[in-house]
């Protein structure tokens with residue numbers, strides 16, 4: 032028999048919040064409406080802080096930013112119909128980047144389900160392909176188990192978004208609330224690798240035989256919290272580390288073994304190193320087309336070892352020689368003693384040292400430094416690369432690198448951020464990699480700040496993307512939080528313009544974009560700001576923003592027709608990059 | 623090539639959509655899909671036959687496994703299995719049909735040869751029921767058509783598959799992976815050396 036006192040009878044709405052509290056939730060991001068009103072009515076009885084966003088897309092991105100910054104599950108709430116559909120872009124963003132969020136939507140009463148009632152939409156149908164899983168609760172007693180299972184699914188294995196759709200009558204009805212009893216069955220273990228498996232043995236043999244290994248460090252390192260294991264692994268075997276966009280921060284950028292970001296806008300030596308490697312150790316990455324270039328010519332001389340938690344990623348894009356399926360941290364911990372056990376793998380000779388290989392890679396850098404805009408004398412132009420570099424230098428000088436989180440939008444500034452902000456610490460970059468969602472930066476920065484109030488949080492966005500979700504400035508003020516905003520304003524949808532320049536004969540169709548005075552816009556929200564047009568003003572203004580008592584916006588008027596280089600054209604091989612111009616030989620086009 | 627997957631899934635609303643949607647997303651055409659109860663409460667068994675490149679099998683299996691509603695997936699690939707399909711065929715067999723008065727006795731004979739059963743006799747038609755490998759069913763249909771019988775309706779269940787005896791243990795062991803105290807099996811597993819090519823077309827009762 033259920034003990035009435037230990038297990039109170041609550042409304043579905045109360046059960047929802049009580050379950051969230053039980054799951055450790057302290058902050059949620061949402062927007063009310065008719066079908067979720069019973070839940071909002073009960074909200075204030077619970078120790079949960081609700082951030083009112085200006086758009087449900089913002090709520091989903093904030094939950095996402097919160098999750099990326101903290102590693103905890105983010106929660107977004109919306110009403111039925113348009114509230115639910117507004118979440119879709121945010122859910123898809125989280126799906127493609129494997130971010131654990133739980134979205135809760137109100138739904139019309141179960142009695143009218145399927146009748147096209149006011150604000151009824153089949154949100155579980157709509158989100159089926161962009162969630163890891165979703166649920167519909169039509170009875171109050173289903174709420175606690177579904178929410179609990181949603182949290183478990185979102186956070187375990189390869190993480191991802193989960194949606195729970197709760198009908199209005201389920202929120203209004205009552206049921207006995209028993210948190211413990213609502214626990215889901217133990218998560219079905221992902222099919223784990225066996226330490227004695229032949230695959231492991233082959234992996235170790237490949238390692239022992241390799242003279243030119245490269246680690247491909249992906250987001251999986253962060254998701255599996257394997258940063259220390261990867262660092263130890265790389266150091267012990269002296270293997271250079273190339274990083275994916277979402278892997279930035281997983282391996283310290285200043286480490287002598289750190290090569291930098293690989294792929295479409297990776298530095299030339301990084302991609303050359305991958306192309307010349309004889310062994311690629313892919314750690315929690317998925318060989319996305321942005322990092323491989325043309326598949327037929329990708330790392331042809333390299334054997335490939337793929338350590339990955341999601342078996343469906345194996346051999347999806349790149350055929351690998353060995354697949355070790357499991358949690359990266361566990362796999363590395365299993366592997367470590369076996370590598371050193373001479374009796375384990377067949378005698379392939381002791382492992383080669385990589386001294387020559389590391390020297391070779393250093394030589395690959397060639398004249399890269401000369402070409403780098405960062406090293407050019409100030410010519411009176413303000414380049415986005417300068418701005419990013421100076422934001423990084425400022426944080427470094429202040430000793431705040433480990434406490435600085437950058438949320439970027441999508442476009443050129445995102446790539447410059449990846450190139451010029453040297454991320455030393457995990458979870459310091461929040462960026463939409465898989466879906467490439469413009470409008471992500473500002474709400475994601477808000478979410479990150481809510482998760483890590485001790486950190487300096489920067490939203491770095493282009494003038495285009497910033498305008499997509501700029502309404503969330505008002506959320507910043509309502510919450511009274513300090514988020515720094517850097518708008519990299521080039522008067523163009525810059526990345527689109529760059530592609531039009533490179534592949535469409537400079538036909539700048541619809542890429543010039545008019546913007547409001549962003550400083551005035553911030554001012555209208557009560558947020559101070561400044562215009563920066565010259566390099567020499569950058570650092571002091573950045574310091575002013577960082578040390579300001581409130582949020583602060585800086586509008587950087589940067590070079591209009593600047594390009595992100597190196598760049599690999601679509602369909603080109605990874606090593607066939609267009610490099611930055613060498614100013615000693617060529618004249619930069621925009622001078 | 624044709625791939626055959628056996629998937630054990632939760633018996634809940636919306637499960638079929640999730641499975642079907644997966645194939646849609648992968649841009650893989652489902653040739654047939656049968657669902658029904660399994661030996662376990664609350665668990666349905668699906669046999670999914672699809673047309674996809676040879677190397678796609680591992681990924682489809684892994685993707686199926688990723689669905690939260692999936693308990694286990696078996697890919698019959700090259701394993702020895704019994705694959706069966708049920709078919710109902712309604713054939714015109716009245717006095718005015720081409721074979722006239724003889725049509726019925728000819729149909730009885732054909733049914734006999736193909737081990738089909740007559741399950742309905744109506745003044746104008748006969749319904750045959752046949753179970754067997756897909757090729758046998760196609761054989762019967764072909765003979766009917768070539769003998770100028772008018773096939774009025776055909777309803778096929780699609781293939782159902784089950785590994786032959788000696789593999790049952792392994793499948794059961796795989797099922798056991800869902801309980802935390804038994805050791806999980808490695809996945810995806812490579813086909814055993816002793817697995818014979820699937821007798822997809824020739825398989826006899």
Ligand SMILES: Cc1ncc(C[n+]2csc(CCOP(=O)(O)OP(=O)(O)O)c2C)c(N)n1
Nearest residue numbers: 442443444467469493494495496524525526
């Ligand atoms: C929601 C959305 N719409 C369109 C795009 C396509 N797109 C990618 S980058 C880009 C230009 C971004 O311009 P801006 O925000 O000014 O940043 P910049 O590239 O100039 O740094 C566009 C339109 C996208 N990624 N997301």
